[in-house]
Amino acid sequence: MTWLDEARLDDVAALEALDRKEALRSLATSGAQVRRSLLAAREAGIDSWSPQDRPRSVLVAAIGGSAVVADVLDLLAEPHSPVPVTTRHSAPLPGWVGPLDLVIAVSQSGRAAGPLALAHEAARRGAQLLTIGAADSPLADVCARARGTHVDLVSTASSTRTALWSLLTPALYAAGRLGLVEVGEEVLESVATLLEARADECRPSSESFVNPAKDLAMAFSGVIPIVLADGPLAGVAGRRLASGLARTARIPATHGTLPDAAAEVVACFDGPLAGAGRFGAPRGPDADIFADPYLDAPATLPLSLLLVRDASPDPSRLTRVEADRVNLATAVAESARDAGVKVREIEASAGAPLVRLASLMSLGDYAVTYAALGLGVDPTDSPHVADLRRRTDH
Structure with a gap:
C-alpha cells in the first residue's frame, strides 16, 4: 500500500526536484492568466461584442483538459442565457449549426483533432467562429481563413490543467459580452484576486x-x-x-x-x-x-x-x-x-x-x-500516457 x-x-x-515542469509555479500564475487573457481578448476585438450580436446558439468544442471550458460555460449560461449553449468533443458538427450560430473552439496547442475538425466544419458552413489556443497554430489558421476571432494563449504552462484560466477567461468574457452569462470584468477581477490569494x-x-x-x-x-x-x-x-x-x-x-x-x-x-x-x-x-x-x-x-x-x-x-x-x-x-x-x-x-x-x-x-x-510522481509526466500516444500515433 x-x-x-x-x-x-x-x-x-524535494518538491522542486519532482515538479520538473513546474506545475505548482504554473498554478500560481492563474490570477495573472485571468488578467493577461482578458487583455488578449480585448485586443482580439471581443470588447466590441454586444447582446445585439447574439447568435442563435453557441456550441463549445473542447476535449480533454480543455473540456472544463465547456462545462463552466454550460453551468453559468443555464440560468441566464436566452439562447442554447451546447458542447461537443469531436466531429461531426451537428447538422443544425449554420451561419447564425457561434462555435467556440478551444485547444491549448491549437492542434487537438476534435476541436480542429469542428472548427473546420463550422468555417465551411459559414458559422461565426471564436478560437482560443496557441498562436500560429492550425486552429488559428482555420479561424483566420474564416475571418473569425482568435485569442492567443497567454500561458506557457505545460498542460491544459495548469493553463486553465488562459483558456477559460476569453470564452467567459465573450459570453458575458453577448449577454449569455453574468460575467463581466468586475467578476473576472474578483476571480483573479481569489486565485492570487x-x-x-x-x-x-x-x-x-x-x-x-x-x-x-x-x-x-x-x-x-x-x-x-x-x-x-x-x-x-x-x-x-x-x-x-x-x-x-x-x-x-x-x-x-x-x-x-x-x-x-x-x-x-x-x-x-x-x-x-x-x-x-x-x-x-x-x-x-x-x-x-x-x-x-x-x-x-x-x-x-x-x-x-x-x-x-x-x-x-x-x-x-x-x-x-x-x-x-x-x-x-x-x-x-x-x-x-x-x-x-x-x-x-x-x-x-x-x-x-x-x-x-x-x-x-x-x-x-x-x-x-x-506519492513521488511528476504531476505532468505519465509514462503510460506517453506510451498510449505512441501506440495510437498514426
Missing part, C-alpha cells in the same frame, strides 16, 4: 498544517476516494477534482452529483470497502480494540468520501429544492460516518457563481498536484 509522504510535501527542494496560501513553502491544499492531499492517502458534489456548481468542480486525481495523482476516483448520485454512493457503504459493511472489520461490541488499523486491516484500500459543497446559503432564502439538497448532503455524510467511512468536506468561498467555482477548482488543482508529489 502506498502512502503520501508528508515530509516530502514540506521539503521545498490561493497561490499564497498554497505555496510550496507553506507547511502542511497551514496549507489547505497539502492538508487535502493527505486525505487521499491510502484510500479510494468518492467525490460527491452537493449541486450543479460543485458538480463541475467535483468532476474536475476526480479527473485530476486520476490524471495528475494517478489515484482512481469516482464522482457524482446530488441528488442523482445519493443512492449509488450510499450503497457502497455496505460493501467490501466500507469500514462497517458486511465485509468490513467488526464495529461496536464485536470490534477488537487491540486491532492495528495498518497491520490488521483488510488488504483492499478503504473508501473515503470527499463532499464538495457550494457556499453556505442563507437558510431563509433557500428554495425547497436547495433545502432538500443541503439536507441530503448532510444525510449522506452522516451515513458515511456511521459506516466507518472517512468523510472530508470542502466548501466554496462566498461570492458570484464564478468566484465560488474558482475557489473550489483552484483548491482541487493544488491538492491533486501535491498528492502526486507526495
